[in-house]
Amino acid sequence: MIRFLSLFVPLLWAVTSFLPLPKSSSASQPAANRPPNIVFILADDLGYGDLSCFGSTDLKTPHIDSLIGAGMRFTNFYANSSVCSPSRAALLTGRYPERVGVPGVIRDEVQDSWGYLASSATLLPTYLRKQGYHSANIGKWHLGLESPNLPNERGFQEFYGLLEGMMDDYVVKLRHGQNFLRHNGQVIDPPGHATDVFTDAAVRYLNDRKAKKDPFFLYLAYTAPHDPLQPPVAYLNRVQKRQPGIDPQRAKLVALIEHLDDNIGRVLATLRANGQLANTLVVFTSDNGGWGPGKANNGQFRGVKGQFYEGGIRIPTGAMWSGHIEAGSESGALLQLMDWFPTLLQAAGASVPDGINGLSFLNLMTGRGDATLPDRPLFFVRREGQDTYKGLQIHAVRQGNWKLLQPTPFAPYELYNLGSDPRETTNLADQNKKERDVLIRLLMEHIRQGGAVPWQKPERQ
Numbered sequence: 105m106i107r108f109l110s111l112f113v114p115l116l117w118a119v120t121s122f123l124p125l126p127k128s129s130s131a132s133q134p135a136a137n138r139p140p141n142i143v144f145i146l147a148d149d150l151g152y153g154d155l156s157c158f159g160s161t162d163l164k165t166p167h168i169d170s171l172i173g174a175g176m177r178f179t180n181f182y183a184n185s186s187v188c189s190p191s192r193a194a195l196l197t198g199r200y201p202e203r204v205g206v207p208g209v210i211r212d213e214v215q216d217s218w219g220y221l222a223s224s225a226t227l228l229p230t231y232l233r234k235q236g237y238h239s240a241n242i243g244k245w246h247l248g249l250e251s252p253n254l255p256n257e258r259g260f261q262e263f264y265g266l267l268e269g270m271m272d273d274y275v276v277k278l279r280h281g282q283n284f285l286r287h288n289g290q291v292i293d294p295p296g297h298a299t300d301v302f303t304d305a306a307v308r309y310l311n312d313r314k315a316k317k318d319p320f321f322l323y324l325a326y327t328a329p330h331d332p333l334q335p336p337v338a339y340l341n342r343v344q345k346r347q348p349g350i351d352p353q354r355a356k357l358v359a360l361i362e363h364l365d366d367n368i369g370r371v372l373a374t375l376r377a378n379g380q381l382a383n384t385l386v387v388f389t390s391d392n393g394g395w396g397p398g399k400a401n402n403g404q405f406r407g408v409k410g411q412f413y414e415g416g417i418r419i420p421t422g423a424m425w426s427g428h429i430e431a432g433s434e435s436g437a438l439l440q441l442m443d444w445f446p447t448l449l450q451a452a453g454a455s456v457p458d459g460i461n462g463l464s465f466l467n468l469m470t471g472r473g474d475a476t477l478p479d480r481p482l483f484f485v486r487r488e489g490q491d492t493y494k495g496l497q498i499h500a501v502r503q504g505n506w507k508l509l510q511p512t513p514f515a516p517y518e519l520y521n522l523g524s525d526p527r528e529t530t531n532l533a534d535q536n537k538k539e540r541d542v543l544i545r546l547l548m549e550h551i552r553q554g555g556a557v558p559w560q561k562p563e564r565q
Contacts, residue, residue: 137150139235139452140425141313141384142321143375143445145368146195148188148244148270148330149393150420152326153403154361158420160401162347163358167369171388175429176469182440182502183392185486186409186416188269189246191391191441192325196227196247198445198460199481202554207497210485212268212280218487218495220561221253226443226457229259232321235454240309241265242415243302243325247286256288260323263288264305266298266495270327274334282404297336299328299360303367307374311541314378319452324371328364333398335359353398382426385451387444389421406528412484412509425451428470437468438502479504481543483550487559501547508533508543517544534551 149323157169157177188209190201197204204225207544208218229239240262241255246269248254255263271277274297277285285292294301306324312518313320332358344350350358368388375381393416394400396408407413419441423429442462444477448458450466468475484500487493496513505523519533519540533540 123489139319141319141380142448143384143386144323146325147389147390148327149395149409150390150401151400152418152420153401154394155420161207163361165365167365168388170425174431175424176435178421179436180438181419181421183417183419184441185484186392186411188391192203192246194442195444197225198442200461202485203557205557207485207559216489219559221247222557227259231454232452235452237319237321239321241323242305244327270330276375279527299364303370306371329357329360331398333357333360335363339363351399356543357398385425387423416482437477449525481546494511499547501543506539
């Protein structure tokens, strides 16, 4: 059956492949009573260079490539952190993660959990619901394991996925011997590889929404290619046959990514078959950079997941929206995951609430109106309990070409000019103290503001 599916899915995609998309024009605005559907696809730990369309030569991602090629490719898109929970908190709240109580990874082990989603934070699906949207989170949540921080309590009307951040096995689907899979409030144990399971649920959801008049927001957050590197055997065999001598660890990661790509092909084919694609904004990105031990490809950049060098925070990103985003377009604008929040709200016809840190770049994508973005600093945070961090935070800030970062809580800050040194090889902290001090002052104020929000569960709730 696995072998059949691995042959059938690419064939289905080929039959339903995208036609060339027209350039955006003012005549193609969505009808006032029917804003676009939104499908937001989030990979887990996908490196900047681990897509064909972002330079990889040892893997094949035709479906993701087609998605990004049918719209805009972003070359300077950043996560808000180098690890999972903070980036997801920023994406869904439009705010810096420490300002919503999530500076680090939320885990099922209380002694090793470094965030708690603030009750004051209102998530994207809540605002979209006011615009008539139905919202579903399928796949990974990772922003809370108990009430009141469960997906259905934070705005999603449908949840089918994983509360925790990872599984110890993609088929058994347990973490520390516990089952964190839920369909809304019900514990579930569906058979099969987790990537296939989440895609099956997404396809069911899209088919169910086909007959509905209301627009939908599908937040499809895969766990792939997060470790364990466990692709279906047929995919691993294909990679090893195609590339004899490939590093065994790299082969597993490549196969896991190609399996993910085929599943995304299934989602796109369903949208097309249902007639939903014509008025759907589809986004693809990752939550942070690629995992070092998994032999991830983070492009030309230094660093890996968990670090604030470019390889840990720069993420492959693209978006398509037929008739609104020009096919084959590209942007080098400096953007972060939190910027999707106001962008998607504006695309849905909603007002952006006060207090949001993200900036809408809808005009940049569509080519309508003033696409100018203000010059602003971008901040990054990670709190962790491993021995390297000992419960403390690390930070980074980028403004223009200058970037200040902290490798560990106990190391001096480093300064790089990304315009002349994108690989971050030459630390200029001692040579350019003036620029260093400007960024340090910006960072201190950012840290001060973040300190107003608790990041542990209140003792009395």
